[in-house]
Amino acid sequence: MTTRTEESRSTGTRSAATRERILATAEALILQRGFTATSIDDILEQAAITKGGFFYHFNGKKELARALVERYLEQDNRIFTALFQQADALSEDPLHQLLIFLKLFADMMADMAVTHPGCLVASFTYESQQLDDEVRALIRQGILVWRKLISLRLEKILVKYPPRQPADVPTLADMFTSTVEGGILLSRIYNSNQPLVNQILQYRMHLRLVFGDL
Amino acid sequence: MTTRTEESRSTGTRSAATRERILATAEALILQRGFTATSIDDILEQAAITKGGFFYHFNGKKELARALVERYLEQDNRIFTALFQQADALSEDPLHQLLIFLKLFADMMADMAVTHPGCLVASFTYESQQLDDEVRALIRQGILVWRKLISLRLEKILVKYPPRQPADVPTLADMFTSTVEGGILLSRIYNSNQPLVNQILQYRMHLRLVFGDL
DNA sequence: CTGATTACTGTACCGCTGGTACGGTTTGCC
DNA sequence: GGCAAACCGTACCAGCGGTACAGTAATCAG
Numbered sequence: 474m475t476t477r478t479e480e481s482r483s484t485g486t487r488s489a490a491t492r493e494r495i496l497a498t499a500e501a502l503i504l505q506r507g508f509t510a511t512s513i514d515d516i517l518e519q520a521a522i523t524k525g526g527f528f529y530h531f532n533g534k535k536e537l538a539r540a541l542v543e544r545y546l547e548q549d550n551r552i553f554t555a556l557f558q559q560a561d562a563l564s565e566d567p568l569h570q571l572l573i574f575l576k577l578f579a580d581m582m583a584d585m586a587v588t589h590p591g592c593l594v595a596s597f598t599y600e601s602q603q604l605d606d607e608v609r610a611l612i613r614q615g616i617l618v619w620r621k622l623i624s625l626r627l628e629k630i631l632v633k634y635p636p637r638q639p640a641d642v643p644t645l646a647d648m649f650t651s652t653v654e655g656g657i658l659l660s661r662i663y664n665s666n667q668p669l670v671n672q673i674l675q676y677r678m679h680l681r682l683v684f685g686d687l
Numbered sequence: 688m689t690t691r692t693e694e695s696r697s698t699g700t701r702s703a704a705t706r707e708r709i710l711a712t713a714e715a716l717i718l719q720r721g722f723t724a725t726s727i728d729d730i731l732e733q734a735a736i737t738k739g740g741f742f743y744h745f746n747g748k749k750e751l752a753r754a755l756v757e758r759y760l761e762q763d764n765r766i767f768t769a770l771f772q773q774a775d776a777l778s779e780d781p782l783h784q785l786l787i788f789l790k791l792f793a794d795m796m797a798d799m800a801v802t803h804p805g806c807l808v809a810s811f812t813y814e815s816q817q818l819d820d821e822v823r824a825l826i827r828q829g830i831l832v833w834r835k836l837i838s839l840r841l842e843k844i845l846v847k848y849p850p851r852q853p854a855d856v857p858t859l860a861d862m863f864t865s866t867v868e869g870g871i872l873l874s875r876i877y878n879s880n881q882p883l884v885n886q887i888l889q890y891r892m893h894l895r896l897v898f899g900d901l
Numbered sequence: 902c903t904g905a906t907t908a909c910t911g912t913a914c915c916g917c918t919g920g921t922a923c924g925g926t927t928t929g930c931c
Numbered sequence: 932g933g934c935a936a937a938c939c940g941t942a943c944c945a946g947c948g949g950t951a952c953a954g955t956a957a958t959c960a961g
Binding site (some may be wrong): 591641661 | 736817851867872875882893896
């Protein structure tokens with residue numbers, strides 16, 4: 474009955490696979506419905522696991538939330554790192570590297586089959602009261618990582634390209650996060666990835682204008 | 688016991704006052720905790736009303752949501768209209784009018800005593816599964832109004848100011864919404880209004896750069 | 902092959918709360 | 932003083948998060 478998808482043969486990875494199945498299912502459901510609106514029973518049903526099994530892996534819903542945020546930030550980090558590596562391989566110039574990264578990112582969003590499911594960080598931020606301080610700290614940490622990622626590149630760019638207007642690096646870096654989160658919201662409302670893609674490209678144009686590349 | 692705050696004497700405005708009290712309380716709570724996580728009982732307690740009284744005014748939680756969105760969009764509209772009127776009084780030039788509007792808006796956000804409570808539109812978008820199609824339509828409608836408001840002004844600007852780069856009006860208009868929503872999210876996470884203000888001003892700078900005002 | 906450990910299943914249960922319903926009571930108004 | 936509108940009080944129930952635990956299947960060490 475429990476249609477196991479037969480991943481992870483051999484070693485003791487069975488546990489990890491189940492855990493991952495729970496996390497993936499929970500993330501999808503929470504992005505659709507929100508954290509509070511997603512019951513544990515909902516997750517159990519879709520993940521084809523029993524309550525006992527669930528509580529074997531997680532002590533409760535809050536610990537699930539914690540694990541979800543950690544997983545999400547790690548995933549996100551992997552994606553960004555990969556895209557930056559690609560971009561860095563295509564140019565030596567710090568400005569062009571960042572511009573290429575943004576183009577690659579926009580392309581990736583455009584190529585998504587379905588509408589962007591949303592960002593767990595945003596979803597949790599709007600229900601932060603239901604989560605522990607620890608989870609909130611994790612989220613803030615994640616945002617700061619994104620800020621740092623872009624900031625480092627902006628600093629390098631500043632050295633080479635005098636900005637057309639005085640540029641505040643943290644604000645310009647935060648603008649990336651702001652653009653993505655705002656774009657995702659628009660995409661959810663318009664039910665299409667296009668707005669998200671457009672906003673990312675607009676942010677890209679902003680950087681080009683600020684650093685006199687146009 | 689029921690500490691009525693003794694507003695609205697005389698005429699049959701008692702009902703409207705109660706209704707408004709419920710709505711205001713509900714909005715504050717929902718922005719803090721999220722829609723699903725806000726129980727009717729929570730609202731009853733803070734609004735000093737009983738369950739019976741509540742259901743006299745609203746058929747249920749979903750209808751409350753509907754009323755909240757309507758109220759929110761109306762409020763929002765009033766604020767934007769007022770700021771635009773102020774801006775239009777200060778300049779004849781379409782570009783400068785929009786720039787002044789953005790400055791006024793940024794100032795308003797900066798002057799808020801507490802951290803921006805969040806946007807109901809965003810909050811509901813992330814829990815849209817719990818709402819009727821009607822509410823979702825309302826939200827989309829609201830977003831489209833904002834787009835239109837800015838688009839009309841951008842069109843006028845385009846006539847006078849040739850853009851430095853080909854400008855897509857809807858995308859540039861959506862960028863306002865995206866900036867505000869993204870900024871609000873940042874402000875919630877950083878627990879300060881500054882990021883929101885900074886993002887609005889950065890959007891303002893983007894427009895200045897695009898339309899060659901710098 | 903065996904036995905121990907891990908990784909679950911299945912079931913039964915509990916306290917609590919969110920949402921609904923509705924009969925009764927107060928208040929305002931002609 | 933009578934009639935609506937506005938509001939109170941209470942009762943009800945499904946469903947939630949969480950617990951407990953006995954039984955069973957998979958995995959691995961020796």
